[in-house]
Amino acid sequence: MEIKTLSPFITNVTYWIDNGTVNAEMQITHTLNYGLRNYIDLQIRLADSKKYQSLFSYDIDLCKLLNEFFRESLLKTWYRNLLKYSNLMENCPIMEGFYYIRKYKMAPGTLPPYLRPGDYRLSALSFFGRRNTKKFRPFSDFITYLTIF
Template identity: 30%
Template sequence: MKAMQARLCRKNQLLFIAALLLALRVERSHEGKQNTALYFRSIEKSYNPKYVDSFACNISTDRSTISTSLNIAKNVSVDFWMKVAIAFKQQASKKYRSILSFNVNLCEVLRNEFNQQGLVHLWIRNLQKYSNMPRTCPWKAGSYYWLNLRPEAGTIPKFISAGLFRIDTQFYLKALNNEPFTNVTIVFELHRD
């Protein structure tokens, strides 16, 4: 029963992502341009000292980019998993409402990166433009960075309205009893005109 529920949940996630991709393709086919601005408000982070020596995140003074550095203390021989939850804060409410969540094997995404056109793959390619992150797994001990990271045009779907958003990202090691690796929460404002 649980296996069937897990397959159904995964199928629903894939259908939702497919709908997002279809919407992206439809939006890209329209002629008019819409200006989008994203401003980072805050970052909270934590890490597991068993695997990470240091982890720093900073927002630029104009709030348009983030720079991050990560020093991995020892080789990680199992796949990284990434759980992402994106929430929107409605103006009249003090609470965030979940709009999208997914849980993926990051190493599998990296292995198949050039064969896929999904939203997650677009975001990973964007991350890679600004970093020295490994393109494959396993990740070795060492220092990694993401400098002046910003969303690229076309990676924020046009059907997402302006407002305040929160992204909670958890990297963990599923093969090691879901041992946490790093957690990052980013709050940002999205403006459209």
């Protein structure tokens, strides 16, 4: 797992794996108002290669996703499960403060059947503005490697 903080708004990021569960801590130093976006890309490693191929990607408005929380989607199913193990916000704005994830594990039945056994890379880039423009302001970059058996 790799996390890069690209903004002074997020500090003291730590993360660790313990008995197959994910744990993380971070300090948000300023209230994060509307406009925070996430680019999420799930990739599968090609057989006998070090290269990955994208399966799907989302460019989402995080506040819109949180505020429309009850509309069904794969991301909402995953986030709803994540909330059981954390004190992450359920809506915007995201207030300054200490946030954590403790002993997170995927809930049974939340992996779509098209995700075959294999090695995966999940990338999540958080930012303000628009990617590939002068208004782009990166916030954090998260990459994790997963194996599905």
